[in-house]
Amino acid sequence: MSALFTPLTLRSLEIPNRVWMSPMCMYSAAPDGPDTGAPTDFHLTHLASRAAGGAGLVMAEATGVRPDGRISPWDLGLWNDRQQEAFARVTAAIKAHGSVPAIQLAHAGRKASVDKPWLTDRYVPEAEGGYRAVAPSAVAFAGLPVPHELTVDEIQQLVRDFAASAERALAAGFQVAEVHGAHGYLINSFLSPASNHRTDAYGGSFENRLRFALEVVDAVRAVWPDELPVFFRTSATDWLTENAEDDREGWTGDDTVRLAKELHAHGVDLLDVSSGGMVPDARILTGPGYQVPFAAQARTETGLPTGAVGMITDPHHAEEIVAGGQADAILLGRELLRHPYWPQHAALELGAETRWPEQYAYVVRRRTKR
Numbered sequence: 001m002s003a004l005f006t007p008l009t010l011r012s013l014e015i016p017n018r019v020w021m022s023p024m025c026m027y028s029a030a031p032d033g034p035d036t037g038a039p040t041d042f043h044l045t046h047l048a049s050r051a052a053g054g055a056g057l058v059m060a061e062a063t064g065v066r067p068d069g070r071i072s073p074w075d076l077g078l079w080n081d082r083q084q085e086a087f088a089r090v091t092a093a094i095k096a097h098g099s100v101p102a103i104q105l106a107h108a109g110r111k112a113s114v115d116k117p118w119l120t121d122r123y124v125p126e127a128e129g130g131y132r133a134v135a136p137s138a139v140a141f142a143g144l145p146v147p148h149e150l151t152v153d154e155i156q157q158l159v160r161d162f163a164a165s166a167e168r169a170l171a172a173g174f175q176v177a178e179v180h181g182a183h184g185y186l187i188n189s190f191l192s193p194a195s196n197h198r199t200d201a202y203g204g205s206f207e208n209r210l211r212f213a214l215e216v217v218d219a220v221r222a223v224w225p226d227e228l229p230v231f232f233r234t235s236a237t238d239w240l241t242e243n244a245e246d247d248r249e250g251w252t253g254d255d256t257v258r259l260a261k262e263l264h265a266h267g268v269d270l271l272d273v274s275s276g277g278m279v280p281d282a283r284i285l286t287g288p289g290y291q292v293p294f295a296a297q298a299r300t301e302t303g304l305p306t307g308a309v310g311m312i313t314d315p316h317h318a319e320e321i322v323a324g325g326q327a328d329a330i331l332l333g334r335e336l337l338r339h340p341y342w343p344q345h346a347a348l349e350l351g352a353e354t355r356w357p358e359q360y361a362y363v364v365r366r367r368t369k370r
Contacts, residue, residue: 037077054343091173109186183277236294
């Protein structure tokens with residue numbers, strides 16, 4: 001039996017295997033008009049094809065909980081009926097291929113309103129269809145404008161916005177909601193002392209810097225069914241304290257363990273462990289599975305299931321991570337862009353059962369037998 005291709009049950013939801021599609025921004029939603037932020041035929045094909053490729057869970061990209069919460073004006077959003085209806089078409093297609101539809105709910109914070117990365121990646125001003133960035137403190141991300149420092153009332157409205165998007169996600173057919181707390185975006189910028197310089201109840205102490213993240217989790221969990229899981233994506237480290245030559249204060253792996261304990265107590269069912277994104281000049285030592293130790297530490301020290309992500313491209317490496325108890329699932333990003341049917345081929349390589357669509361299966365099996 002392959003550990004990678006055994007089901008994982010979280011609450012009452014059974015996910016058919018441990019190979020999942022990581023959320024990846026495609027910058028391809030309509031930027032204006034009545035369908036602003038809604039998924040298009042591109043998203044339907046993009047996400048459904050990974051379900052046909054055998055991924056046990058397919059997660060839609062970072063989806064803004066409000067118009068000015070998107071990374072770019074071309075990002076997905078979920079704050080109105082048109083978007084909800086368009087997403088329902090996507091979730092139906094994912095389910096039709098036997099996969100679990102998931103969505104990452106997000107707010108870009110001080111990194112909002114930028115151009116498509118393959119164009120200029122510059123800030124898009126309001127005069128060109130962009131919007132004002134917001135953050136816990138008036139501290140700019142390198143190369144972007146100084147953001148508006150959120151008031152307490154505005155923070156509370158954002159908590160309600162996350163809950164409202166979660167309700168819409170459920171109505172659209174999603175079975176997993178992930179709260180995006182990583183990569184320097186809004187929730188992550190509250191967590192890290194590198195970007196949170198507040199002196200009120202949302203800043204200063206470790207407990208205060210966690211407050212917004214936990215309020216969002218509580219609000220999402222309150223509207224999400226008890227039988228369905230909630231995930232939280234974290235940047236396990238800012239990659240600042242690991243560099244002896246860098247004297248900037250940042251978020252650490254030990255901080256992530258403390259956060260994981262709190263998230264577990266607040267009803268989060270899996271920690272999706274990434275890293276970085278807080279500052280553009282952090283020194284990151286990358287390599288196959290370079291973020292797996294953070295997922296393993298959180299899992300070991302808290303008992304909270306974890307997902308591992310980052311340069312995991314070899315089926316045997318992925319199998320080793322799950323079988324060895326370092327993580328409960330593997331989330332593939334760019335590798336699934338290169339090879340949409342990676343899970344099917346990995347299952348064959350590991351001697352596990354494949355889940356080809358019936359339209360493909362008879363051809364694939366006949367060829368395999370030959």
